Amino acid sequence: MTDEPRFRGEASALIDAPADAVFDLITDVRRLPEWNNAIENIVAGPGVLSERAEWVVTMHPPGLPRWRSRSTVRLLDGDARQFVYASTSVDTNPSYIDWFWHVVDRGGRSDVSVRWHGYPLTLFRRYVAAPMRRRHLAREVPASLHAIAAALRTTVA
Numbered sequence: 001m002t003d004e005p006r007f008r009g010e011a012s013a014l015i016d017a018p019a020d021a022v023f024d025l026i027t028d029v030r031r032l033p034e035w036n037n038a039i040e041n042i043v044a045g046p047g048v049l050s051e052r053a054e055w056v057v058t059m060h061p062p063g064l065p066r067w068r069s070r071s072t073v074r075l076l077d078g079d080a081r082q083f084v085y086a087s088t089s090v091d092t093n094p095s096y097i098d099w100f101w102h103v104v105d106r107g108g109r110s111d112v113s114v115r116w117h118g119y120p121l122t123l124f125r126r127y128v129a130a131p132m133r134r135r136h137l138a139r140e141v142p143a144s145l146h147a148i149a150a151a152l153r154t155t156v157a
Contacts, residue, residue: 005118007133011113011114011141011142014112015110017149018105027078029046030045035147035150038060038140040060049076051073053072054073055070055071056068081105082101083099084099087099093125095125097119100115114145116137118130
């Protein structure tokens, strides 16, 4: 692993739902396709989400080919509502993205922030895949935050 990411991004939203409900949705791996349009389906998930737990999804962002991605939990802190995991393709490519989620209670509403740091470690990933993925994530993540809010409007209401 390298110390400095080759690309990074962040997005945030104020969601009109309780912080615990938002955090529960974000950390419910089975529900990822409900709010993340780039995830086509869940291939394998953990029985219980905990640190070092893994799950595999089929990724299919619009305009890109499908691939399988494995995510591994690095931090799951329900009290602080922080969720950190690393995602990598299931092939032998060492490239990965670290994801940092944080949900803060704002009196019945939730301030949700997500950051990502990409580490494309091969030449193809660095010069071809990463620039495309960076552009896609700049659109996908805000759309996912909007979808989280929409999912919780129907769940919490």
